[in-house]
Amino acid sequence: GNSVTQMEGPVTLSEEAFLTINCTYTATGYPSLFWYVQYPGEGLQLLLKATKADDKGSNKGFEATYRKETTSFHLEKGSVQVSDSAVYFCALSEATNAGKSTFGDGTTLTVKP
Amino acid sequence: GAGVSQSPSNKVTEKGKDVELRCDPISGHTALYWYRQRLGQGLEFLIYFQGNSAPDKSGLPSDRFSAERTGESVSTLTIQRTQQEDSAVYLCASSLVTGLSGGEQYFGPGTRLTVT
Numbered sequence: 001g002n003s004v005t006q007m008e009g010p011v012t013l014s015e016e017a018f019l020t021i022n023c024t025y026t027a028t029g030y031p032s033l034f035w036y037v038q039y040p041g042e043g044l045q046l047l048l049k050a051t052k053a054d055d056k057g058s059n060k061g062f063e064a065t066y067r068k069e070t071t072s073f074h075l076e077k078g079s080v081q082v083s084d085s086a087v088y089f090c091a092l093s094e095a096t097n098a099g100k101s102t103f104g105d106g107t108t109l110t111v112k113p
Numbered sequence: 114g115a116g117v118s119q120s121p122s123n124k125v126t127e128k129g130k131d132v133e134l135r136c137d138p139i140s141g142h143t144a145l146y147w148y149r150q151r152l153g154q155g156l157e158f159l160i161y162f163q164g165n166s167a168p169d170k171s172g173l174p175s176d177r178f179s180a181e182r183t184g185e186s187v188s189t190l191t192i193q194r195t196q197q198e199d200s201a202v203y204l205c206a207s208s209l210v211t212g213l214s215g216g217e218q219y220f221g222p223g224t225r226l227t228v229t
Binding site: 004049101104106 | 155156157158161171172204218220221222
């Protein structure tokens, strides 16, 4: 079956540091890939997405590129802020069964001033 | 309406009792999803609805779990004869079309279920 593996947390960074959260996946066909974020006390919300190979999703300074050759979708941000502290989830949806989605276990990011 | 709402927000029940969890999606969203999130873990897909039908129920953990949706709106997730391993946060989401690729999923705040 499909699976999503994320870098284990927690991750603690200082403000303005560079962030990478690794995500690799296993899936049949060509899934769509997503990063969701859950800020403290709030619900999950979509951060960015990519629907085909070599697509780059971006939002709020975060980026991730759909790499089919390495089955990866790593999340990056050049300069994190305290307000980026949250739990980040990598996810995929199947190409042939679009309603069925698979999430990673989540990575907790804490940014210190 | 505003966003996806779920009720109750918290539910404590005794082992062996039945519970019913409710989800009100965003008006006009045709797709509705249920997930389970155990403490410190990721989201476990349970079931999704396209309209009132559920094309894929394979994520439901056992036959004690069932879900229905009426009128392309409210959905209920029922857990019969609850067990302690059912304790988790149950999340509901809705989207305009089926599948993450077709549209963003909007999540509700979840129902925290504790089975004692």
